[in-house]
Amino acid sequence: MQSQNFVLKFQKELCETCPTYDCLTRCQYLNIDTKTAEREIRKLLNGEDSFVLHECVTCYACEEYCKRGNHPFYLITDLQEKKGILPAPKPIVKQWVNLGIPDKKDIPHFYGAEEPVISLCLFPDFVNSIRGKLFQGVSIVLGRHFFCNLVYLHFGKPSLIRERLPKIIENIASHGFKEVVFFHDECYSTFTSYADAYEIKVPFRPVHLFEYLYNRLKELKDEIKPLNVRIAYQRNCSTRLTPQKEHYLDKIFELLGVERVERKYDRENALCCGGIIRGLQKLDLFVEVQKKNVEDMKNAKAEYCVFNCPACYSSLAERVRKEGIKPIMLHQLCKLALREEPR
Numbered sequence: 001m002q003s004q005n006f007v008l009k010f011q012k013e014l015c016e017t018c019p020t021y022d023c024l025t026r027c028q029y030l031n032i033d034t035k036t037a038e039r040e041i042r043k044l045l046n047g048e049d050s051f052v053l054h055e056c057v058t059c060y061a062c063e064e065y066c067k068r069g070n071h072p073f074y075l076i077t078d079l080q081e082k083k084g085i086l087p088a089p090k091p092i093v094k095q096w097v098n099l100g101i102p103d104k105k106d107i108p109h110f111y112g113a114e115e116p117v118i119s120l121c122l123f124p125d126f127v128n129s130i131r132g133k134l135f136q137g138v139s140i141v142l143g144r145h146f147f148c149n150l151v152y153l154h155f156g157k158p159s160l161i162r163e164r165l166p167k168i169i170e171n172i173a174s175h176g177f178k179e180v181v182f183f184h185d186e187c188y189s190t191f192t193s194y195a196d197a198y199e200i201k202v203p204f205r206p207v208h209l210f211e212y213l214y215n216r217l218k219e220l221k222d223e224i225k226p227l228n229v230r231i232a233y234q235r236n237c238s239t240r241l242t243p244q245k246e247h248y249l250d251k252i253f254e255l256l257g258v259e260r261v262e263r264k265y266d267r268e269n270a271l272c273c274g275g276i277i278r279g280l281q282k283l284d285l286f287v288e289v290q291k292k293n294v295e296d297m298k299n300a301k302a303e304y305c306v307f308n309c310p311a312c313y314s315s316l317a318e319r320v321r322k323e324g325i326k327p328i329m330l331h332q333l334c335k336l337a338l339r340e341e342p343r
């Protein structure tokens with residue numbers, strides 16, 4: 001399939017007059033001062049090579065650090081691909097490229113699925129948890145025909161996203177949904193931030209799981225039994241693309257009666273779960289990042305570590321458990337407060 005010519009909306013002049021270069025100076029993985037940032041940004045704007053293209057760990061955070069509405073991370077990924085710079089070894093990239101191709105087990109159309117509908121992406125293991133009061137009357141769609149493909153931002157292959165996305169959007173839209181709730185943050189961020197940055201039309205309203213959970217918890221308010229526990233939140237990479245929905249999270253925590261502990265690596269200062277850093281084979285950094293993150297949770301006396309991304313859960317759950325912190329997905333924390341899951 002030929003990639004349609006979707007071009008990144010990027011305003012060079014915003015960078016040329018930037019007072020901060022926050023996108024690079026705030027990067028937690030590359031040690032960059034303002035002078036270096038200015039020099040490297042100019043190279044990127046001119047389409048030239050820069051050490052940033054080779055050393056970026058693809059944490060997505062510079063998209064959030066840029067407060068001028070530009071897309072530094074999308075620019076980095078487009079340049080990596082143009083120059084054939086692979087952030088991970090070739091066999092790993094190849095494996096991932098094939099992962100998104102539908103096979104016989106994937107269902108292209110869920111007949112009878114109706115709103116409210118949740119897209120579960122490639123996480124069939126969670127089908128049984130999308131039950132109970134919190135998800136009453138909800139239909140599920142999932143599989144590779146609905147897979148957002150955003151993961152290729154980690155592997156220097158962003159054109160694959162743009163090549164596959166129109167068909168994925170068509171598959172979802174063919175059901176006639178006006179709104180779709182996305183279980184995986186990456187999917188939500190694809191259909192909002194990424195699609196908008198490349199002017200790809202999305203004919204339905206993407207709804208973040210946070211928004212869905214918040215509204216549903218408000219309806220069930222009288223049935224919530226406050227949990228009274230201290231939690232650390234593990235923010236995942238794609239939330240950096242859509243920080244505008246983060247406010248729902250604190251409102252959810254308030255409804256559940258949990259305290260989000262004050263710690264160093266939360267909110268804009270969050271650290272990657274480490275999963276992708278391991279995937280890129282930067283193993284020393286992977287160990288260091290997980291250690292810093294988990295010690296921070298421990299020092300803040302968190303009892304639970306709450307995840308939004310199932311892949312982050314896989315990469316960090318065992319590690320936090322070893323430190324006596326219970327790992328839990330956000331929707332399962334909500335079910336705990338509704339006493340639908342044992343504590």
Ligand code: SF4
Nearest residue numbers: 015018022023066072
């Ligand atoms: S991407 Fe944003 S933060 Fe970075 S130089 Fe450009 S305007 Fe400044």
Ligand code: SF4
Nearest residue numbers: 027056057059060062
């Ligand atoms: S994606 Fe992360 S690691 Fe890469 S330049 Fe941006 S902030 Fe740094």
Ligand code: SF4
Nearest residue numbers: 236237276309311312
């Ligand atoms: S595990 Fe989650 S946060 Fe970590 S790289 Fe994958 S999608 Fe991003």
